[in-house]
Amino acid sequence: MGALTLTNITKQFGTVDVIKGVDLTVEPGEFCVFVGPSGCGKSTLLRIIAGLEDATGGEIAIEGRRVNEVAPAKREIAMVFQSYALYPHLTVRDNMGLALKQAGQDKATIAGATDRAAGMLALGALLDRRPAELSGGQRQRVAIGRAIVRTPKLFLFDEPLSNLDAALRVQTRIEIARLHRELGATMIYVTHDQVEAMTLADRIVVLRAGRVEQTGAPMELYNNPANTFVAGFIGSPQMNFLKSGALGLASDSLGIRPEHLALSRDAGAIPGTVSHVEKLGGETLVYVRTDVHGLLTVRLFGEHDYTVDEAVHLTPDQARAFHFGADGLRLR
Numbered sequence: 001m002g003a004l005t006l007t008n009i010t011k012q013f014g015t016v017d018v019i020k021g022v023d024l025t026v027e028p029g030e031f032c033v034f035v036g037p038s039g040c041g042k043s044t045l046l047r048i049i050a051g052l053e054d055a056t057g058g059e060i061a062i063e064g065r066r067v068n069e070v071a072p073a074k075r076e077i078a079m080v081f082q083s084y085a086l087y088p089h090l091t092v093r094d095n096m097g098l099a100l101k102q103a104g105q106d107k108a109t110i111a112g113a114t115d116r117a118a119g120m121l122a123l124g125a126l127l128d129r130r131p132a133e134l135s136g137g138q139r140q141r142v143a144i145g146r147a148i149v150r151t152p153k154l155f156l157f158d159e160p161l162s163n164l165d166a167a168l169r170v171q172t173r174i175e176i177a178r179l180h181r182e183l184g185a186t187m188i189y190v191t192h193d194q195v196e197a198m199t200l201a202d203r204i205v206v207l208r209a210g211r212v213e214q215t216g217a218p219m220e221l222y223n224n225p226a227n228t229f230v231a232g233f234i235g236s237p238q239m240n241f242l243k244s245g246a247l248g249l250a251s252d253s254l255g256i257r258p259e260h261l262a263l264s265r266d267a268g269a270i271p272g273t274v275s276h277v278e279k280l281g282g283e284t285l286v287y288v289r290t291d292v293h294g295l296l297t298v299r300l301f302g303e304h305d306y307t308v309d310e311a312v313h314l315t316p317d318q319a320r321a322f323h324f325g326a327d328g329l330r331l332r
């Protein structure tokens with residue numbers, strides 16, 4: 001029995017089909033990440049699971065029990081939002097304990113659960129502050145703490161790190177991964193951030209226009225994308241797509257990741273001109289304009305001195321390439 005089972009979920013806003021028949025089972029203890037382009041329905045699906053939005057059709061079951069008609073507060077789900085959603089007039093301690101207080105728990109139980117969550121999130125010294133006296137990262141830790149205190153059956157995260165700066169995002173991401181290990185809880189997480197999806201997920205669900213394109217472990221999707229959409233979506237920078245015909249190959253397009261495209265000043269299969277260079281420290285991205293294949297991205301390790309407008313040659317590593325048919329599906 002899955003922790004969460006979605007069966008043929010559909011959602012219409014007015015006459016617009018936003019979710020077009022989603023089937024998904026999330027296993028107990030699994031960290032499941034929803035990714036997909038803006039507007040594909042990630043947040044809507046999460047809100048349907050939480051009960052903040054009704055599904056137009058289909059069934060939502062938590063631990064085998066249908067919950068379509070169950071109110072959000074009764075679904076034993078905790079949701080963490082991008083905006084933290086803390087009560088400004090309550091202290092950290094009271095924000096974290098509020099759900100238990102509303103559920104009629106006694107003071108000692110509330111204090112025990114709050115202290116335990118505060119300990120896990122290093123919030124012990126901040127318990128008497130109000131949200132306005134906290135940094136963004138601290139506020140998000142309180143929001144996560146409030147979720148933990150409730151010991152829900154399911155944790156839902158809707159882009160929880162997008163308001164944080166780069167360093168805090170990394171730190172909080174690592175904290176969420178650690179919490180998942182320590183709690184062994186089932187978590188569903190929406191993000192548009194590649195790194196979050198790849199590093200946090202046991203399983204990634206790739207959505208496109210209200211449908212599931214592919215699900216799998218992060219490296220499974222990276223190494224075995226089913227189609228050009230998933231191949232282009234998973235991996236950063238994006239996979240290059242070359243015209244197979246121009247390379248004498250039978251498929252429609254050849255997918256090649258930026259690290260599998262060799263760059264040379266002297267010779268190679270595809271001539272081009274350097275259009276832009278990004279030095280990122282440990283690696284260098286070189287963007288090369290070609291007549292036949294358009295703009296291609298090359299990832300080089302270390303620092304390189306290619307310059308804009310320089311003539312270069314590219315050679316794809318055929319052994320690492322993916323072949324796709326005219327319908328976008330992977331050819332095996």
Ligand SMILES: Nc1ncnc2c1ncn2[C@@H]1O[C@H](COP(=O)(O)OP(=O)(O)OP(=O)(O)O)[C@@H](O)[C@H]1O
Pocket residue numbers: 013018036037038039040041042043044045192
């Ligand atoms: N309350 C609503 N009324 C009408 N349309 C809506 C409503 N909420 C969402 N939509 C539409 O449903 C589609 C899916 O929205 P949703 O927020 O789920 O996408 P998303 O994948 O989470 O996008 P993003 O990554 O930009 O947050 C979008 O086209 C959006 O405009």
